Amino acid sequence: MPWKITDKQKARRRFLAARWKNKDSMAALCRRFGISRQCGYEWWRRALHGDPLMAERSHCTKRAATLATRWQSRVRRLRRRYRYAGAGQLWWYLQRAYPLGPWPAVRTIGRWLARAGLTRKRRRRSPAGPSVCLPSPSNAAPNDIWTVDFKGWFRTADGRRVCALTVRDQASRYVLQVRHMERTTEPAVAAQMRRLFLRYGLPRAIQVDNGPPFGGYGPYGWSTLAVGWVRLGIAVHYGRPACPQDNAAHEQMHQVLQQQTAQPAAPTLSAQHRRFQRWRRRYNEDRPHRALAMQLPVSHYQPSPRPPARLIWRYPADWILKTTDPRGRIRWAGRARLIGQAFGRQLIALRPGRHGVVTVHFGPHLLGELHAADTTAIRAVRVRAPRNSSTQPDKGGSQAPSLIPSPKF
Secondary structure, eight states: OOOOOOOHHHHHHHHHHHHHHTOSOHHHHHHHHTOOHHHHHHHHHHHHTTOOOOSOOOOOOHHHHHHHHHHHHHHHHHHHHSTTOOHHHHHHHHHHHOTTOOOOOHHHHHHHHHHTTOSOOOOOOOOOOOEEEOOOOOOSSTTSEEEEEEOOOEEOTTSOEEOEEEEEETTTOOEEEEEEOSOOSHHHHHHHHHHHHHHHOOOSEEEEOSSTTTBOSSGGGBOHHHHHHHHTTOEEEEOOTTOGGGGHHHHHHHHHHHHHHSTTOOSSHHHHHHHHHHHHHHHHHSOOBGGGTSBOGGGTOOOOSOOOOOEEEEOOTTSEEEEOOTTSEEEETTEEEEOOGGGTTOEEEEEEOSTTEEEEEETTEEEEEEETTOSSBOEEOEEEOOSSSSOOOOSSOSOOOEEEEOSOO
């Protein structure tokens, strides 16, 4: 049922014209116009006293008018003095400067500021994309999860800065690598991880923190490094921002590494590297762990049987394939749309849905939605915490791309 839209001034004129004809009683006339008899008599009284009923009268009470007269100018002066103060802070400043009161309410001060154009509009959030529930990572066997992080940097005795990349298998506590990195960029870390994959095989998942080079700002928080791991069939798990306790076992290993190799640090960078290698052998082959029932990590760990091979995804025939440019954009519906800088030069698929909307897929992963009404970017997928450990598929439909391992790496 459509809304009933009526011009107040025209309605009043029609009411007065009908009242002048005096064909109906006031009660019947008010019922016909959908107003109360008190309102009808008020309109009639104002008409008899010469009020043309053209303008809306203020509904402000006398007390509100008195408050505005007394406090509005003072609020403006305080706002000029405290440029970034909000309504609540200005109310506090009023109490301190004028202790007698009564003071206007915080909401009243907010309305005065908005009416004077002294407030900033709240930034509109981008529309939310679809949501998926990622499965909880399993940690039952070696190579199920590798934990990767950078140890906090320190300096050797000759002033060289040391920043060590550490990789450990979570189930067996086996330290795969402790190595100083001259650069902590994504290409440097990717090259080092590639050597580990060739030596130890591929893990099922890698757990990292949200900072660079592991985390980014696109869908799922992936960086270019993480997208490369996903292309190999490795799941990437992130801890919560500013919560190192989500990777507590790895951080505890960092503490042991700091105590036994960097207090004090070695005289030179090469000597520090030799310390790292001796410590790694001792940690894996000569240090029992309580979590392993006082056994050695080397007795539990074995390399992964999964060789490093990039996956080739085959999509259904009715999906639209697009290759992103180096900045991670595609062109759709006459506009350039940003998918994510981490997806530069990657093949993605668009699945047609309802009118003006397509879902964006990267292999078996749902990245988000593109809407024709939007102008710039994808509505990225939102990740929900799993309620249980059972695996739940992405909400992208029943169709899914098939996976074919490629011999190229």
